[in-house]
Amino acid sequence: MTDVVLAIDTATPAVTAGVVRRDGDRIDVLAERVTVDPRAHAEQLTPNVVAALADAGITVNDLTAVVVGCGPGPFTGLRVGMATAAAFGQALGVPVYGVCSLDAIGVDTAGEVLVVTDARRREVYWARYRDGERVEGPAVNAPSDVPANAGAVAGSPEHAALFALPRQPAVYPTPSGLVRAVDWTAPPQPLVPLYLRRPDAKPQPAPVVTP
Structure with missing residues (x-):
């Protein structure tokens, strides 16, 4: 089809x-x-x-x-x-x-590759891939806390540069x-956003009304 x-x-x-x-x-x-x-x-x-x-x-x-x-x-x-x-x-x-979204980058890589994107707050979103298949992650950490046990890095150029690994061309x-990256053999599932942490905006407490 x-x-x-x-x-x-x-x-x-x-x-x-x-x-x-x-x-x-x-x-x-x-x-x-x-x-x-x-x-x-x-x-x-x-x-x-x-x-x-x-x-x-x-x-x-x-x-x-x-x-x-x-x-x-x-x-x-x-x-x-x-x-x-x-x-x-x-x-x-x-x-x-x-x-x-990291899978959509990782699927374009070969070998053991770390994929990173900007998570702001001096952190990165990351996952590790083996021949295009995710084997670890996704997660969010400071770059120094990301296990760089891979043979190359891909993703956001600015953040990939933080890792002493050869670069692969996949960026976005x-x-x-x-x-x-879709499993076309399975039915679609409800869309669930992968925020991995709470949004920056926080609800304000309701005002206290005194009688």
């Missing part, structure tokens, strides 16, 4: 949207639009989706599935992508598959990586 998949990720500074044709193990990227801006997820995602669909020469009615990166990532950016994916799925009546989740 051939699927035409909308792939979305907003877990990193890359606001990614792409259209991918999947036929069994064959993956063909029909179009992709990526804007690297950590503050532009809400503004750029929908235009990137619309542009990718136009570049691929299809309409939303041609889509048969949606794949979205579920993090780990910052609260605000992550929910933009996941809410958009859920809205497309509900409106079109197509399944929505959530994947770990790609549309093809997102689609390849």
